[in-house]
Amino acid sequence: MDEARELIEPYCVQDIYADGIGDVQRLGDGVFRTVYFTWARSAGGIYERHVVAKLVRPRSSLLNPMGDLARKIDAQARRSKMLAS
DSSP, X not given: OOTTSOOOOSSOOOOOOOSEEEEEEEEETTEEEEEEEEEEEXXXXXXXXXXXXXXXXXXXXXXXXXXXXXXXXXXXXXXXHHHHO
């Protein structure tokens, strides 16, 4: 895909806070679901992991050491260094 294209948000998408990834599930050939959770205290005072989001992504974006997320973080760090110089 062309990553130089503008990122369009046709409707408001809420931010979701997650403490971690609770599970990674293989859905089929090259497609995975990542299940994100946050810690919450139950009525009995016990901390539980509550699911807050599920994302379905291609295998290449999850298992590649320089997948989508790593590339974005690296690019932002380089931009920050350039602005600080």
